[in-house]
Amino acid sequence: MSLMQRIQQYMETGLGDFNELALAVFSYQYHHCDSYREYCNQLHKSPDQIDTWQQIPAVSTDVFKEFDLCTLPLSTATYVFQTSGTTQESKGKHYYHDMTLYDTAIKNSFMSGIGLSNQDKPVFRVLTPSFVDVPTSSLFYMFQNVIEWYGQAQSQFYFHQNELNCDALLEDLLDDVAHYRPVVLLGTAFSFVNLCDYLKANAVTIQLPMGSRLLETGGLKGRARTVTRGELYDLFNHYLGLDLSFCFSEYGMTELSSQCYSRPNTHVFQSPHWMQTRVIDPQSGSEVAIGDQGLVQFFDLANYTAVSSVVTSDLAIRQDNGFELIGRAHKAVLRGCSTLFEK
Numbered sequence: 345m346s347l348m349q350r351i352q353q354y355m356e357t358g359l360g361d362f363n364e365l366a367l368a369v370f371s372y373q374y375h376h377c378d379s380y381r382e383y384c385n386q387l388h389k390s391p392d393q394i395d396t397w398q399q400i401p402a403v404s405t406d407v408f409k410e411f412d413l414c415t416l417p418l419s420t421a422t423y424v425f426q427t428s429g430t431t432q433e434s435k436g437k438h439y440y441h442d443m444t445l446y447d448t449a450i451k452n453s454f455m456s457g458i459g460l461s462n463q464d465k466p467v468f469r470v471l472t473p474s475f476v477d478v479p480t481s482s483l484f485y486m487f488q489n490v491i492e493w494y495g496q497a498q499s500q501f502y503f504h505q506n507e508l509n510c511d512a513l514l515e516d517l518l519d520d521v522a523h524y525r526p527v528v529l530l531g532t533a534f535s536f537v538n539l540c541d542y543l544k545a546n547a548v549t550i551q552l553p554m555g556s557r558l559l560e561t562g563g564l565k566g567r568a569r570t571v572t573r574g575e576l577y578d579l580f581n582h583y584l585g586l587d588l589s590f591c592f593s594e595y596g597m598t599e600l601s602s603q604c605y606s607r608p609n610t611h612v613f614q615s616p617h618w619m620q621t622r623v624i625d626p627q628s629g630s631e632v633a634i635g636d637q638g639l640v641q642f643f644d645l646a647n648y649t650a651v652s653s654v655v656t657s658d659l660a661i662r663q664d665n666g667f668e669l670i671g672r673a674h675k676a677v678l679r680g681c682s683t684l685f686e687k
Contacts, residue, residue, distance in 0.1 A: 347365075347368055347369070347372060347648070348442075348444070348445065348648055350365060350368075351365060351369070351445060351618070351645045351646065351648060352444060352445060352448050354618060354645065355445070355448050355449065355452055355616075355617075355618045355645070355646065356448065356452060358617050362397065362617070362618070362620065362645075363396055363397050365645055366397035366400065366620075366643055366645065366652070367391070367394060367395075367396075367397065367400075369645060369648060369652050370391060370394060370397075370400045370652070370653070371391040372415065372648070373415055373650075373651055373652065374390065374391055375391075376415035376416070377413060377414060377415045377650075377651065379411040379412070379413060380403065380413060380651050383401065383403065384401050387401050389401050397620060397643050397653075398622065398631075400643065400652075400653045401653060402629075402641055402643075402653040402654060402655040403651050403653065403654060403655070404654075404655055404656075404657070405427075405436060405597065405599045405654060405655070405656050405657060406436075406657070408427070408436030408437060408438065408598070408599050409427070409434045409435060409436045409437075410434070412437065412439065413438075413650050413651045414439040414649060414650060415648075415649045415650070416439075416441050416649055418439055420441055421439040421440060421441055422440060422441055422442070422443070423439075423440040423443065423479075423485070424437055424438070424439055424440070424480065425437070425438045425440070425480055425481065425482040425485070425598045426438075426480040426481075426598060427597075427598045427599075428481075428598075436598055436599060437598075438482070438598050438599055438601075438650055439649070439650070440649070441649060442649075445601060445645075445646040445648055446485075446601045446646060447489065448646070449601055449602040449603065449616070449618070449646045450486055450489060450490065450603075451493070452616065453602070453603060453605065453616045454486065454490055454603070455490075455494060456605075457559075457592060457594065457603070457605030458528065458557055458559050458592045458605070459557065459590075459592065459608075460528075460557075462493075462494065464494065465494060465495070465496050466494065466495065466496065466499075466526060466527065466528045467495065467496045467498045467499050467520065467525060467526070467527045467528070468487075468490065468491050468494075468495045468496075468499035468500075468527070468528050468529075468530055469499070469500070469502065469513060469516065469517065469520075469527050469528070469529050469530070470487050470491065470499070470500065470501045470502065470503075470529075470530045470531065471502055471503060471508055471513070471529065471530065471531030471532070471535035471536065471538075471539060472484055472487060472501065472503050472530070472531055472532060472535060473501060473503045473504070474487075474488055474501040475487070475488035475489075476488070477501075477503075477504070482596070482597075482598050483532075483561065483596065486596075486603070487501075487530055490530075498516070498525075500516075503535065508535060508538050508539065508542075510538070510539060510542040510543075513539065514542075514543070514546075514548065514550075517550055517552070518550070520552070520553060520556075521550060521551065521552065521553060524553045524554075525553055526552075526553045526554065526555030526556045526557075527552060527553070527556050528556065528557050528558070528559065529556075529557075529558040529559070529584070530558075530559050531559075531560060531561075532560065532561055532562035533560050533561070533562045533571065533576055534562065534569075534571075536558075536560055536576065536579070536580070537569075537571055537576070537579070539583075540579040540580075540582075540583045540584075543583045544583065548583075549582065549583050549584075549585065550583065550584050550585055551585035552584050552585050552586055556586065556590065557586070557590040557591070557592065558580055558584070558586055558590065558591045558592065559592045559593070559594055560576070560591070560592075560593055560594070561593065561594040561595070561596065573611060577591055588608055588609050589608045589609060590608065591608055592605060592606065592607070592608060593605065593606040593611065593613070594606075595613045595669065597656070599647075599650075599654050600619070600642060600644050600646075600647060600654060601644055601646035601647045601648075601650075602615070602616055602618065602619040602642075602644050602646045602647075603616075604616075604619075604621070604666070606666075611668055611669070612663050612665060612666040612667065612668050613660075613666050613667055613668070613669065614665060614666040615642065615666070618644070618645045618646060619642055619643065619644040619645065619646070620642070620643045621640065621641070621642055621666070621667060622640075622641045622642075623636075623637070623638040623639070623640055623641070623660050623661070623662035623667050624638045624639055624641050624655065625638050626638065626639050626673070631662070632662050633662070634662050634663065634664050635661065635662065635663075636661070636662060637659055637660065637661045637662070637670060638659070638660070638662065639655055639656060639657065639658065639659065639660075639673060640655075640656045640658045640659075640660045640667055640669075641653070641654070641655040641656070642654050642655075642656070657672055657673045658670075658671075658672060658673070659671055659672065659673050
């Protein structure tokens with residue numbers, strides 16, 4: 345069985361040893377990614393000097409903008425995801441030659457992340473472009489596939505030609521209400537703000553049918569406007585009639601192949617078993633105590649052909665069951681798909 349097959353089996357079943365797989369992945373990435381190997385050598389960290397996954401050198405998400413972190417020839421990549429970018433700076437790139445592990449991550453976390461099973465067939469109303477329209481977005485790739493795998497025929501996207509079609513979305517939501525059809529709304533934080541601004545301007549409130557739910561992703565701080573999480577969820581309740589127990593949050597990024605989800609009313613994100621999370625002190629690199637804050641670091645087995653150990657610029661409080669996001673570290677570049685929808 346190949347290493348990739350072992351990773352997929354572990355993702356699907358949880359059977360195996362995470363540390364053993366992480367060390368094997370590190371060895372593979374060290375020997376097949378030249379820039380990562382050079383970086384590890386500068387730190388005097390090679391596979392024969394590492395005993396645990398926590399010791400594996402992590403790269404900053406910013407490194408993805410400067411180097412092509414890939415273990416296979418770039419010319420053979422079938423997908424290239426790029427960071428959203430809000431300035432003229434270079435964008436981070438993540439190269440994929442095989443989507444098996446990425447798809448496995450979605451299939452084994454997305455539906456459960458919004459409190460459903462893979463056997464459910466909801467209607468998805470998506471407040472973002474489709475992957476067909478923006479074929480460099482990992483988020484839109486996930487939404488596109490979720491609709492194809494699990495969505496009913498009425499599911500569709502409502503963001504076209506750089507604009508959210510609120511008229512069409514409202515018409516369909518009112519039809520859902522009239523036919524008692526539960527829906528799942530997917531979008532970034534600011535796409536939902538745009539929708540609620542539209543509903544407010546038109547003096548419209550909706551009571552979505554029982555069983556409906558919502559998944560928001562992306563940052564809450566825009567270039568010109570900041571919305572607190574409390575304010576955002578108040579909008580969901582007031583304009584969409586959604587109780588907070590049916591509002592979920594997703595945390596993901598281009599540099600990773602897996603996602604974290606927050607259960608309703610907690611805002612504490614949990615990673616799947618194949619992606620371990622640490623909240624670290626940016627100076628020492630050591631994990632902070634529960635209740636203290638630091639930078640979020642991941643080791644994602646599904647990042648098999650890139651670099652699995654990634655440290656972000658996101659500040660969080662370490663909790664005993666995950667991490668609670670605070671925001672971006674000081675002077676960190678504003679990023680994330682949500683800023684694309686800010687008005």
